[in-house]
Amino acid sequence: MVSGFVTSVWHRVQYIPLWSALSATRLRGLDHRARIFGDMVGCAMRWFPPARRRFDREVLRIFPDMPRARRAALRREMGRNMGRTLFEILNSAEFQARQERFHVSGPGLAALQAARAAGTGAIVVSGHFGQWDAVRAVLKARGMETGAVSRPQRNRFYQRGFLAGVEAGGRPVISTGRAGTMELVRHLRRGGFMAILLDEKYAEGVALPFLGQPALTSTSAATLALKYDLPLVPAYGTRRADGAEFDVAFEAPIPHTDALTMTTAINDSLSARVRAHPGQWYWLLRRWMGT
Known part of the structure; x- marks a missing residue:
């Protein structure tokens, strides 16, 4: 006590x-x-x-x-x-209200719209880059509400406010862990959309190159996309120089091959964004092996 x-x-x-x-x-x-x-x-x-x-x-x-x-x-x-x-x-809620600040491009958006029209789920992958929730704001405004996978914060006061904000961006918000994975699968099988940030170190992951260095990476997003035949779309909200507007880019879906090849493609996609805008990635993640 x-x-x-x-x-x-x-x-x-x-x-x-x-x-x-x-x-x-x-x-x-x-x-x-x-x-x-x-x-x-x-x-x-x-x-x-x-x-x-x-x-x-x-x-x-x-x-x-x-x-x-x-x-x-x-x-x-x-x-x-x-x-x-x-x-x-x-x-x-206030952030999402001004949709004119989001400048949308890329073939991945059409792929997601096709998935929604067909009633199938989809997985959007990104990283702690730019304003990653701009992606979900754009999708929600177009009738494609997208949930998120979120690691619970240890501080319950911070967690309360942060969780409310993430939920406002799109539901469900699913915690990491076995129970969360089961809930994620159910949501995708019901035709739901889910956003996953794949740039955190995953102890049980596979060492794949990220920015040219080996990084333990989860292959779960690619595995789920293959198992349930879902589009796997990298998407990024790059903050413009004024800080208040965003280039929200939906890249072409990752081709379905195997989980390692697909996850490597995701890492390569994010690496290219970070190299182009290094000040927009969160460098304190302890991303690489040995850190």
Whole structure:
């Protein structure tokens, strides 16, 4: 009982900075609030030594010759982008309301529309890149509500707000784990759409190249697409220079071959996006083997 009380108090203390930042910007417009929140996170990335060291280690793994000044600028850019993305997810209903900010392209959207018309499910794959929930916002506005797979947060106060935001983007929101996998399968077999972020290290996964380095990667999305004959569509919401608009690209569905080949293609797709816009990927994921 004492341990539970201490944990609850500690979770409240951890949540105070986020709550304070959200409260301080409450009376302003969404874009202005998101920019302020992003600047706060960018500042933290600049001055918080553990985050700075971890970021530099991961970036130098991929870009060993990147100068220190460029790394510092990239670190602040990543912090600002991730801060804005978090804020927009926490305010998902407001974020989705302005569809004119989403500039949609790519053949994958037609493939998803065909799947919906046929009453079959579909899997959309992406990563912690840009504003990944812009993809679901576009699909929901077009009558293709898309659920998400989400890892529960340890802090219950943060989890409450984050889960509400993710659910506003599309249901169901399914937790990782065996029970979640069963629920995911049922949803897909009923003709549902699901979005999966595949750039987190998966201990039981297969070592496949990501940005040129071996990374333990789950092959579950490809396996499900093959088993239930579903389109597997990579999609990305790249934040434009103004920070408030997005290029939402639906790439062509990954051809059905085998799970390893398909998952490698997904990693290659995301790698190309990260190389083109390195400040829009979350470099603190401990993505690679040995980290």
